[in-house]
Every structure is written in C-alpha cells, then in structure tokens.
Amino acid sequence: MRAVVLNCSLKKSPDTSNTQMLADVVVKALEQRDVEVRTIRVVDHDVPPGVVTDLGDGDEWPMIHDELLNAEILVVATPTWVGHPSSIAQRVIERMDAMISEQDDEGRPVAYNRVAGVVVTGNEDGAHHVISEVAGALGDIGYTIPGQAWTYWNMGPGPGPNYPDTVHGHDWSKSTGEAMAANLHAVATALAKSPVPAPPSSS
Template sequence: MKAIILLGTLKEKGTSNTQVLTEFAVSYLEKQDIECEIIRLAEHNIVNGTYTDMGAGDDWPGIYEKVVAADILLFATPIWWNSHSSELQRAIERLDEVYDIINAGEDSPLDGKLGGVIITGDSDGVEHVTGNIANFFCSLGITVPAYSSLGVIWEGHGKDKKTTKANLLKYYKKEYAQDAEAMAESFAKFAGK
C-alpha cells in the first residue's frame, strides 16, 4: 500500500505546523504497513493551469504520475481565512483534467483510490475545508472512508507563535494520537489489509 501526501504548507523550507502533523500521521500510517511519500508542493514548480501537462519546466506531470500510482491520496494543508492553502488549490486545479476525463465518459484514473485530509490551524474551519476536499475527492472517484481526516485547531499553530517541533509533537501525541491511529486503521481496513 502506498500513500502520496500533497503537503500544502506555504513554506518552501523549514518546519511548518502542517509538516509536523503530517509526519505525526505518517508514523501511524506506517504502523499499518502503508508506505508514505510526502511531496512538499512549495518546493516544486507547479505552473498555473487546469491540465495535467502545461509544458516545459512544469513539475506537476511527475507528481501526477505518483498520485495515479498510489493507493491513498492525502491532502495536508494549513487553514488560511477558512480555506485550504493556495499551494493545495493549485494542485486541485491541476487535477481538473481528471474531471474532464470523467465528463467525456471515461473511467477516472483515480477511481477506487482512498482519500483523506490533514489540517492545521489556529481557529475554526476544519469542517469547512474537510467538506470541500471530500466533495472534490468524491467528484474524481476517490473514496473518502470514515475517520480519514485529522484536523488540529490549536492556538499553538498561530502565525507568530513559533512553537517548536518538539512541542508540536508533544501536543499531538497527548491530544491526537487516538485520532491518528483511527485514521491509519481506517485506511488499512478500507484497503482490505
């Protein structure tokens, strides 16, 4: 089993809250024998557009190949103004060609894959963002199993808080270990492991 995680942090380098929560979730997924690859979108040149291949210098086609080859697709995003990040939105727009394939009467290349969400923020909005992403997944043929979201809203995620990685992990382990375990077990169950 292979999971691709599209990490939508806005930071090209360095630690981010969403990256740390993603690594935390990965530790539980790997206990279920789910191999994980995190793709930090901000490190790639993903040009604007709504097609899989937008020409020379575009990193999206290689990322898309990994998405198609995976069994599980996870979107990891911070919440900005009650929405997912602009990095993740660009990936969503680039996946629009899958919807074109479906509208043309063909099978979705993502049909039967499992999808889930990892979200960080310092105020509300998890349900709104999760719902939007779940709707998007369902429109592309991706199954969203029960317990497939891990959302953490905490003041320690505040933009100016500078919470250390160690303190983030301590908080996640204390408050969200059960949720991360339920997510990993759900993916394993729905994948027939």
C-alpha cells in the same frame, strides 16, 4: 500498498512545517501497516495554475500526477488561512481536475479504487470547513473518502501559538490521525479485493 502525502504548506523546505508535523502522525501509522509512504511538499516544485495534467516545459505537476497514480492512498495536508485551505491546496485540486476525464484500462476514472483523507492545521478555527472543501473535491475527482478519514489541530478562534509551541490538543489530534490511517488502510484493502466498476454507460 503505497501512499502519497501532498503537503500544501506555504513554507518551502527546509523551513519547519506545522502541517507536516501532524501529517507525520498519519505517515507513521500507515508505515506501521506496511504502507510505503512518499511525502511531497508541493511548494518546493514548479506547479503553475491550470486544469490540465501537463502544461509543458517547466511544469512539475506531471511528476506529482504520476505519484498519485502509483498510490492507493492520498493524504492532502493543508494549513488553514482565513478559514480556507491554502492557495497551494486549491492549486492541487485544480490540477487534479483533469483526472476526472482520465480513464484506466477498464474505462474507470483514474481516481477510482483509491482512497483519500485530509490533514489540517492552523492556529485559527475553520478546520471542519477546510476538511469539507478538500474532501468534497477529492470525492468529485473519484476518490473514495472513508468515514473519519481526517485529523486536524487548531487553537480555536483567533490567533495563537503554532502546533509545535504547545501541547494543547496534541493527544486528540494524534489519536484521530491514527484512526484516520487505520480507516484509509482498511478501505484501500477492501477496494483492492472488490474494486468499484466503471460507471454505467449512458449509450
């Protein structure tokens, strides 16, 4: 089984990503279940705005799109900025919009029988709103969202220290991330055994 983590940090490598630190909790728990995980920091790639899979020369989204189709599990990891997902996360969702009309060999949307979850960090409040926005979009695209397929860390309302600068809430975020990984793996395993069929024809 394979998983891909799309880290939607605004920071390019090799800058430290708080979001990656929490995502790594989920990565480790997935790897303990023999899941092969690839992490992509989206901002390191040229991903222009758009709602199609391939915008032509210089567009690196098709490579990321291929990784999505090669994985049964997707984790979108995003920081919180002014109570919303990062602009990179929004761009990812917009580019994934094209997947709604892409079909597999059995006439199903290509995201069917794949599961997805969300990791959120931020020294401000708003994590549940961000989770709802991202998970709702992924469900629209066709992903199955297991129960409690998310984890987050924040300091509550207002500014504060970053994730690595405090131990506040780390135990809860870690245990929730491990539960997230277990639920993603369990539902992906169930879908592999009993796939969701193509939608009924309207004709």
